[in-house]
Amino acid sequence: MTYKRKICVVTGTRAEYGILSNLMSQIACDDELALQTIVTGSHLSEEFGYTYRYIEEDGFHINAKVDMSLTGDTPVSITKSTGRAVIGFADAYDLLKPDIVVLLGDRYEILAAAQAAMLMKIPLAHIHGGETTEGAVDESIRHAVTKMAHLHFTAAESYRQRVIQMGENPRNVFAFGAPGLDNFAAMDLPDRTSLELSLGIELKAPLFLVTFHPETLANQEPSAAVQPLLEALAAFDDATCIITKANADAGGRAINAELDAFAKKYPDRVLVTTSLGQARYLGLLKLVDVVIGNSSSGIIEAPAAGVPAVNIGDRQKGRLRAPSVLDCVNVPLDITKTINMCMSRDFLESVFSSENPYGQPGQISKKIKEILKGINLDHILVKHFFDVDEDKENQRK
Template sequence: MALLGVKKRKICVVTTSRADYGLLYWLMKEIEGDPDLALSVIATGMHLAAAFGMTADVIEKDGFRIDKRIEMLLSSDSESGIVKSMGVAMISFADALKEIGPDIVVLLGDRFEIVPIALAAVVFRIPLAHIHGGETSQGAIDEVFRHSVTKMASIHFAATETYRKRILQMGEDPDVTFNFGAPGLDALYRLPLLDRNELESALRFKLEGIVAIVTYHPVTIEQGTAREQIDNLLAAIEASGIKAVFTKANADTGGSIINARVEEFCRANPHRFKLFDSLGQLKYLSCLKNLDLMLGNSSSGLIEAPSFGLPVVNIGKRQRGRMRAANVIDADTSTESIGEGIGRALSHDFRAGLETMGNPYDRFRDGKTSLRIKEKLKTIELSEDLIRKEFRDLA
């Protein structure tokens, strides 16, 4: 119980998309439920785009109050459009941080949207807490964004010990660098997931036979490959005979090309394929629980899917460098390689080998990662030393 007259510590959580919101949800609930803390929420990026399902409305339906909705995405996903979007974010967050006045700003991941937010917080001398630092995704320019935010952050929550050590290798302070696991996995312990019949009803899509969950994002380190790569993936799916539930690509360069092609593909055969702007946390995780395999290059194939023993055909370079469990089958972007991956993922021998597999991102296996992060945010000393970072050389 908070003491009367004692100022609550204000934690500002910034969410940019359906993806990071699902990972931040339980941390937001923990902060909101603590009488000594005050939660502020800023929604930006894809949350405010109709093309991606206007998912800011989902945040409010979940019971959270959004303090600021910050429009930043321009209509173009070209390199120029993305840079201009980052500029809009920098200007807008200057006003938002000044008005809200948080004690700590929480950011997750590696997307371009969080870089200008981090820069603004540094200028305002607000400590940054960064979740999922130290990871690698060598097929995306997000690799650079993630490590840049790490160097701007004062508090670090890595998802594995390997990633924690990588943050220390970057000169960060071990006293404020923690490994509690991936907070998004808390939902697996706390959320009553749908069974296959309930999921079929929720999706309004028949889940007969073999059904895959498919998400393919642009490989942003490359130029001009999005159309060829998505066409190869769709050709492999068509030839395999399986059904598929698709979710849209992110608002990266080339994302609109992928989404338009998938929309056309699903429209041509609606009984076999269906595209969703956003599934939301419950339906998405229920897909991982109930469907037969995952295809694409989403990080959830490496982080969440192992907990369900779900076979994943990880395509191309986007997730190169990330830790993975035995459920991941790496394929290149050719139709032949993807098809071979699908065949292996559906084989009895491969699936039998996943029955005792653990998840390297689920350190404590108790669904309390978000609670541990919240406690650190609550108790860590907010001093000038936290802001005035010192490069720590390795012994």
């Protein structure tokens, strides 16, 4: 019997799974690979909708569940949960014995998964490294995971260069694009009628898709930080707002309480949901007039869907942007002004002739899968620091 290389994909949130789902399908359909799936974080939380069920509904077998016991969202609670997760990942890896562990992004669940894999001498492949998000603690986690990883799949060439600048071997750093974009080509997305039936709300224009997460390095209380956005949305009294709740970062629960209260004020035109699922989210992206908030989906997926985005505050500061993404400070007047600009005909006609800096949907996940399948793992755990200045000097000789 031919040995199949075991590729273990770790996912801790609904958004992260959406980005990884096409890659998981590519791995599962390859006769030379065996997909292993570990779920953790908010996937296993009733409060966040038990989103691991979406993974099972898509036909994937979950090999292990690492319960982090997310009983709170204070920094102390999250730190303790991360420690518990390291223990859980050690047990899961010991059971599954993967050849490669695939991690995406920059959340604390991923930090725990990376630590355990590193200490157990399992090769790590990291997706979406090299990026900067100056308003969140994720910034430090992302770069820490980069230094623990052995294979790197960045979303743009400039991010590839940054990973190399951090001392990673250029031969193991690949810039194929953002794999979540492949879902636009791979999934059958629901139409307006299906979405209205599913969500129980009429999707009247103007239609806004809103996500607001905690800005974890800010000094402002999360419940106060979301108020300018809610005040701006209230000013558009004819708009339909579909709002997805905040993630499990510190302060997420406080934001979600404010979102629920806002929806109760405007039940006919505001819907707040824990999770839309990937198909409904992307289907809505194709229909909405503006994406609003501080989520990376406004930076990466919205331009691919041909939709303008309003990016609020500093949470995504440092990331590449398409011309269709407009930044604003977190005050009601500036948010309102930027939303109106995004809906102006002149703006729409001027921005969508340019390319998305995160690549084109279709082949990104397949390219990542081929590297995971074909890369020689002999000696990959031994990392030599790649000195950029030394390399430039050698090229001049």
